[in-house]
Amino acid sequence: MSEITFKEWENFDFRVGQILEVNDHPKADKLYLLKVDLSEKQIQLVAGLKSFYKPKELLNQRVIVFANLEPAMIRGQKSEGMILCAEKDNIVSFLTPEREVPLGAKIR
Amino acid sequence: MSEITFKEWENFDFRVGQILEVNDHPKADKLYLLKVDLSEKQIQLVAGLKSFYKPKELLNQRVIVFANLEPAMIRGQKSEGMILCAEKDNIVSFLTPEREVPLGAKIR
Numbered sequence A, B: 001m002s003e004i005t006f007k008e009w010e011n012f013d014f015r016v017g018q019i020l021e022v023n024d025h026p027k028a029d030k031l032y033l034l035k036v037d038l039s040e041k042q043i044q045l046v047a048g049l050k051s052f053y054k055p056k057e058l059l060n061q062r063v064i065v066f067a068n069l070e071p072a073m074i075r076g077q078k079s080e081g082m083i084l085c086a087e088k089d090n091i092v093s094f095l096t097p098e099r100e101v102p103l104g105a106k107i108r
Helices: none
Strands: A014-024 A032-037 A042-047 A062-066 A072-074 A077-079 A085-088 A091-097 B014-024 B032-037 B042-047 B062-066 B072-074 B077-079 B085-088 B091-097
Touching: A042 A077, A062 A091, B042 B077, B062 B091
Parallel strands: none
Antiparallel strands: A014 A032, A014 A062, A032 A042, A072 A077, A085 A091, A091 B091, B014 B032, B014 B062, B032 B042, B072 B077, B085 B091
């Protein structure tokens, strides 16, 4: 992959958020509708995590949110960001801060 | 901050890595020289984590590496990426996968 400059990276807004609600997407079997608290605001996300996590495994967890991703409508539901996950060999894990950091903390 | 398209995001290469070595930067009090295993390759990073982590707190940890950041020379040492950390109110934490995922796993 081509290299990215530090200046380009600075345009990205990744934040520590907390999952407040986990609901089934009404029109897609593999998707959740999540409500996530970013401290400054709460957002709704559509996340393809249903095959990998039960709702109770996500609820209240601290996650990393790509907060200035262009919003999209996914099967009729607004998605205002993305939860960063690691994936290899069909194993999927969300990312989390190793220490307790305040909600809304910026990723640098 | 302005919005980022999903297509722009796809140019970024973030990987799960493991810290193999932690050494003092020979010319900078607050910097470590880290050796990180990304599975496909091992890289050297300069990281400003010395005020926040002891070497033993970093050694062998799984971290998230910005792997295609433009390499830089930092005080005479090559830095081939960046370890993603959350920061707020002077609390700093590296990010880690919540589950065991294979080394080199890509962040999506």
